[in-house]
Amino acid sequence: MISNVKFSAIRMFAAYDVTTLNDPISREEIIKAVESAKVRTATGFDKIPAEVLKNPTAVELLFVICNGCFELGKVPEQWTTGIINLIFKTGSDDRKNPMNYRGITLVSVPSKIYCHVLNSRLNEWMEANKTLCDEQNSFREKRSCEEHIHTFNKRICKHCSITGICLKEHHFKTVKELKKDTQAILNSLSVYKEVVKMNRQVTNDIKWIMKGICGMSVVKDCTDFQKTKQKSGVYTIYPDKSGSVKAYCDMAPETGGGWTIIQRRYDGSVNFQRTWSEYENGFGNANGEYWLGNKYIHRLTSSGTYELKVVLISSSKTKGFALYKTFVVGDAASKYTLTVGGYSGNAGDSLAYHNNMQFSTTDQDNDKSSSKCVTNFGPWWHNDCNKSGLNKKLSTGLYWFAFDQKCSKSVMMIRRIY
Numbered sequence: 001m002i003s004n005v006k007f008s009a010i011r012m013f014a015a016y017d018v019t020t021l022n023d024p025i026s027r028e029e030i031i032k033a034v035e036s037a038k039v040r041t042a043t044g045f046d047k048i049p050a051e052v053l054k055n056p057t058a059v060e061l062l063f064v065i066c067n068g069c070f071e072l073g074k075v076p077e078q079w080t081t082g083i084i085n086l087i088f089k090t091g092s093d094d095r096k097n098p099m100n101y102r103g104i105t106l107v108s109v110p111s112k113i114y115c116h117v118l119n120s121r122l123n124e125w126m127e128a129n130k131t132l133c134d135e136q137n138s139f140r141e142k143r144s145c146e147e148h149i150h151t152f153n154k155r156i157c158k159h160c161s162i163t164g165i166c167l168k169e170h171h172f173k174t175v176k177e178l179k180k181d182t183q184a185i186l187n188s189l190s191v192y193k194e195v196v197k198m199n200r201q202v203t204n205d206i207k208w209i210m211k212g213i214c215g216m217s218v219v220k221d222c223t224d225f226q227k228t229k230q231k232s233g234v235y236t237i238y239p240d241k242s243g244s245v246k247a248y249c250d251m252a253p254e255t256g257g258g259w260t261i262i263q264r265r266y267d268g269s270v271n272f273q274r275t276w277s278e279y280e281n282g283f284g285n286a287n288g289e290y291w292l293g294n295k296y297i298h299r300l301t302s303s304g305t306y307e308l309k310v311v312l313i314s315s316s317k318t319k320g321f322a323l324y325k326t327f328v329v330g331d332a333a334s335k336y337t338l339t340v341g342g343y344s345g346n347a348g349d350s351l352a353y354h355n356n357m358q359f360s361t362t363d364q365d366n367d368k369s370s371s372k373c374v375t376n377f378g379p380w381w382h383n384d385c386n387k388s389g390l391n392k393k394l395s396t397g398l399y400w401f402a403f404d405q406k407c408s409k410s411v412m413m414i415r416r417i418y
């Protein structure tokens, strides 16, 4: 499990949709896993106890680390190392007899959190897809050992004449056990106070783990790669903290570099007549033709000031460009409304007509026309209908009214100015 490289549809589940299993790990999943981590337990190789991970800073770092590991399909080597400890069996008397010991393996707590996320995700998926039969009780939510113990305990209580052993609302706990639990809570409080003091040191330690072990740092967009002088190519970017996406970064000196490509057409290998959900989440291949995804374009352009550059090759192979100093795509509730302005370039302004328009796709007609603009001009921020349509069928030519109605190639890219 720990050295996983994403989930795939194995033959047994071939009929099921496994795409959600490979979604980036969400912050909520991390929080749930961190909350469930037991305190006052032994640490693994990295000596990081669960207590120090139960704060917002650590959650943020775990969020980044786990996503990095999930994306890379690798985990830090320390996570694959266990410390084997021998525990003397309670009730035994002879400490010299090896048979009176049992072995336990101590592993890194952050790795347990990562496993918990993957395990919960698989469990939820299996329950939702009903891939387990009802008799499979082991390790399943609401079908735990406790269920069996509870039944067992009830049967004993039925025949039990000693009052006070079986408490109301706590059928499976004795007074002694409840007292023990209360003491554990009080002990945890004192540990928590110590943890708050340690917080600064822990933050630094986890940053070190993130940079040193996972060998990665988080980048918002291709503009961030300018700092580290990266070459053009496909990179994983984190438009915001809710997830990552693969994008092609144009870092060529002649373009000034730092451009995140949001759309590219040139060989017709990818179909662009697609649905709302496909445009929302993106499609195609970042190495070839693709659409980054409206949700990612929104997250980026609403979090800073971005410029948009449209580069076109006409049917007669001349090159043109349109640069917009203002480019914002609204959220899903606004139906990814376009805000565009500040044109310059030599291809003419064929986007101004689409300013303040909602996005339309094959299954959502949000245009101002009585007809459905998407049918002939592809998904776009259609008005009535358009002055541009760069997502229409490549075989019929891409549409940029002021330059060429049958362009053979297009690239749309954005760059953060502030």
Ligand SMILES: [Ca+2]
Residues within 6 Å of the ligand: 365, 366, 367, 368, 369, 370, 371, 372, 373
């Ligand atoms: Ca219409």
